[in-house]
Amino acid sequence: MTVRVRMAPSPTGFLHIGGVRTFLFNWLYARQQGGRNLLRIENTDTSREVAEAFDQIKDSLSWLGIEWDEEPTFQLDRIGDCRRVAEQLVSDGRAYEDEGAIRFRMPDEGVTAWDDVVRGRVEVPNETIEDLVLVRSDGRPTYNFASPMEDVWDRITHVIRGDDHISNTPKQINIIRAVGGDLPVYAHVPNIFGADGKKLSKRHGAVGVDEFRDAGYLPEAMVNFLALLGWAPDGETTIMSRDELVRRFSLERVSSSPAQFDYAKLDWMNGVYLRALSTDAFADRLVIWLGEHGYEWDAELVRRAAPLVQEKIARLGEFPGFAGFLFEDVDVSVDGDAEVVRAARDALADLEPFTAESIEAALRGVVDRLGLKPRQGFQPIRVAVTGSTVSPGLFESIELLGRETTLSRLASAAR
RNA sequence: GCCCCCAUCGACUAGCGGUCCAGGUCGCGGCCCUUUCAAGGCCGUAGCGCGGGUUCGAAUCCCGCUGGGGGCACCA
Numbered sequence: 001m002t003v004r005v006r007m008a009p010s011p012t013g014f015l016h017i018g019g020v021r022t023f024l025f026n027w028l029y030a031r032q033q034g035g036r037n038l039l040r041i042e043n044t045d046t047s048r049e050v051a052e053a054f055d056q057i058k059d060s061l062s063w064l065g066i067e068w069d070e071e072p073t074f075q076l077d078r079i080g081d082c083r084r085v086a087e088q089l090v091s092d093g094r095a096y097e098d099e100g101a102i103r104f105r106m107p108d109e110g111v112t113a114w115d116d117v118v119r120g121r122v123e124v125p126n127e128t129i130e131d132l133v134l135v136r137s138d139g140r141p142t143y144n145f146a147s148p149m150e151d152v153w154d155r156i157t158h159v160i161r162g163d164d165h166i167s168n169t170p171k172q173i174n175i176i177r178a179v180g181g182d183l184p185v186y187a188h189v190p191n192i193f194g195a196d197g198k199k200l201s202k203r204h205g206a207v208g209v210d211e212f213r214d215a216g217y218l219p220e221a222m223v224n225f226l227a228l229l230g231w232a233p234d235g236e237t238t239i240m241s242r243d244e245l246v247r248r249f250s251l252e253r254v255s256s257s258p259a260q261f262d263y264a265k266l267d268w269m270n271g272v273y274l275r276a277l278s279t280d281a282f283a284d285r286l287v288i289w290l291g292e293h294g295y296e297w298d299a300e301l302v303r304r305a306a307p308l309v310q311e312k313i314a315r316l317g318e319f320p321g322f323a324g325f326l327f328e329d330v331d332v333s334v335d336g337d338a339e340v341v342r343a344a345r346d347a348l349a350d351l352e353p354f355t356a357e358s359i360e361a362a363l364r365g366v367v368d369r370l371g372l373k374p375r376q377g378f379q380p381i382r383v384a385v386t387g388s389t390v391s392p393g394l395f396e397s398i399e400l401l402g403r404e405t406t407l408s409r410l411a412s413a414a415r
Numbered sequence: 416g417c418c419c420c421c422a423u424c425g426a427c428u429a430g431c432g433g434u435c436c437a438g439g440u441c442g443c444g445g446c447c448c449u450u451u452c453a454a455g456g457c458c459g460u461a462g463c464g465c466g467g468g469u470u471c472g473a474a475u476c477c478c479g480c481u482g483g484g485g486g487c488a489c490c491a
Contacts, residue, residue, distance in 0.1 A: 010491050136489040143491045167486040235429025262426050265441040312453045378450035390452045
């Protein structure tokens with residue numbers, strides 16, 4: 001039996017990072033087992049929002065490399081099938097009409113139980129399960145009817161979803177049994193919390209996949225980080241390639257307690273991935289990111305600047321703030337430190353060649369002559385040239401900036 | 416209110432009765448390197464929620480408490 005799992009977002013908006021983590025687990029499991037991962041949209045109407053959300057969902061998943069293996073399906077398309085099944089259940093005496101709706105007759109005695117891959121055995125007394133509405137009086141099936149039916153029709157073998165569905169599971173199991181379907185294996189993974197221990201939401205920071213993308217996180221870093229939220233292959237390994245994740249993932253090792261989303265650790269991990277890139281690959285990512293975010297900066301200069309910042313930023317989105325002085329004017333003055341800035345200008349005015357190496361020698365000479373410590377001497381120059389006390393390497397920056405711009409900035413800052 | 420679930424450093428976790436006076440990673444602190452910021456190196460900080468059992472022995476098993484979470488819809 002080949003493994004078949006599914007990702008079932010509702011098209012209500014952007015893809016939430018917590019939900020994506022669950023989808024990632026589905027994908028990892030499917031890939032590892034040589035199975036298939038389906039995308040099913042749990043919609044109940046055809047509004048334009050649905051179409052837009054659907055596109056957004058696909059974009060986000062694609063960006064992360066979470067693939068789906070068959071044509072996406074829509075719950076809406078199977079409303080008719082659901083209704084037919086409901087009517088059949090009525091004639092079988094398993095369901096009944098109730099004020100225009102169709103209700104499923106839940107068993108009154110005993111327990112409904114399953115062996116949850118992450119929770120262990122879960123048992124629910126049937127007396128606590130109310131008769132469930134299958135089809136509303138307006139003819140639309142409810143989620144708790146449509147979802148298990150689709151699992152049956154799609155021959156889903158493993159339902160990997162958020163643990164907020166645990167209480168739905170006994171209902172769905174009873175429905176599947178009533179229609180004679182095969183029960184899937186259930187794996188309920190815990191939700192992700194924000195730093196305050198509450199369900200991750202907007203006020204904790206970024207939660208939509210798009211927001212992380214816009215901030216300049218790498219998809220491979222996101223995947224690595226997400227995989228480690230509630231799962232670990234052992235106690236040591238933290239950086240893992242996509243292939244290694246696929247190879248080592250196991251549902252049994254998914255933790256049953258919820259994890260907090262740690263933005264600081266994500267930043268660290270993204271930095272690790274950024275630094276691991278070759279300088280060319282890093283430059284490619286920078287150019288693409290800048291292009292996608294409205295920066296019309298000279299790509300060649302971006303590429304030359306890339307090596308200067310690769311070790312210094314944790315997110316691509318930090319590049320403009322960090323190296324923007326190479327592309328845009330700066331306007332600062334260095335009141336108390338005009339002397340060293342003027343001297344620097346003089347030293348660089350006719351310097352040949354105008355390279356980082358010679359620039360360094362020249363500026364060190366200036367600083368020495370004035371009897372300044374490197375730190376004292378270089379900082380005003382840095383501010384004059386880059387407009388900031390924090391920047392990439394001074395000498396390399398000056399080389400990239402070029403003599404003309406450098407001289408004019410030094411002059412105007414010392415004025 | 417009623418059900419159900421969860422509980423190891425600030426965070427993510429390893430641990431599945433002795434090899435743990437609890438290990439790794441992030442964070443945090445210190446030192447080194449250093450033109451800033453990073454990166455890197457070294458050192459350090461900090462935890463088994465509480466109380467009872469079981470056992471020769473418990474972070475590991477059981478019970479209670481506390482704390483947190485989720486569910487109880489003609490929402491998904």
